[in-house]
Amino acid sequence: MKPSHVLNLLPLVAASPAPVHPHPGFGNRPQPAPGLGDLAKKAGLKYFGTAVDNVVLDNEKYTSIAFNYSEFNQITPANGQKWMYIEPSRNVFNYTLGDQIVDPSKDAGQLRRCHNFLWHNQLPDWLSHGNWTKTALLSVLENHIKHEADYYWGDCYAWDVVNEAFNDDGTLRQDIWLQTIGPEYIEHAFRFARKYTSPGTKLYYNDYGIERVNNKSVAIQQMVKDFGKRGVPIDGVGLQAHFTVGRSPSYTEIRASQQLYTGLGLETALTELDVRIELPDNANKTAAQATVYAESVRACVDEKRCVGVTVWDFWDPVSWVPDTFPGWGDACLWDEGFVRKPAYYAVADMLRKAAGGRKGE
Structure with missing residues (x-):
């Protein structure tokens, strides 16, 4: 979920804007079921979903899959709700890119994990280069959350309130928020989110590299414990799950990491699942990828407080991976020809097996 992919593709948004309100039948065309x-x-699970980026909304084959409820009953706007697009100038709000994904997902009856209120990345220049006092930046943060939460009132099952605030060693990331406001900026963001989002909205902390018990995942657990003691609202932790064939965490490791948070009464989700392969691909790598996908989803299914899985897009040509990790790719469930990969069928088979096991409950 790094910015390089979307920034490289932004001219396509301007050249081929998708309609905010899709034409009738958008996302409702016949697809193999069950998805x-x-x-x-x-x-x-509550859902199996996908992130969707604006750059591909003019591809009808893509949208017929993305907005098909049977296949994906949850959608995450991959970039359209981030600060640089929502508030490009101070107190000037533009919801166009968010709406291009939220509107058709609502028409299709899908849930939405909205993403995100606060991140150190993809900030507009007026914000990242401003000369802020603590009081002024807190006011900017509250105003942004207030307006975006109000605009998407009732539209979001969950919000990623704070995204990627920790370093791998468990310390807080040095960014504009920490340096200007201090560590309490995270607490303020969650309190603002609870104040302004619609009742029942789940508030998440979201991060990568926390799918094992390590310094980072334990530091987040300590933050959550502290929040619980002091009444800071938080409902869930999102494990992004950007995995690599040959280096991915095991089923047992993912379960153990989730339990850092579910043991405190929070829900979890795999929020950005993909599994990248070192290119060129081959049958052995594809088979290993399928196993990683299936075991990762199984780790969510088997955790009672894990509510769902979101893949970070489903179609290889729009994956963020090749731009960010040169020499790696093929990370999604559908290949460039919109053919389902072995990973798709491995996940489907695992879910069928899990559903069969529930009959005796």
């Missing part, structure tokens, strides 16, 4: 969304619900 992953249907299977996930039968297996006990």
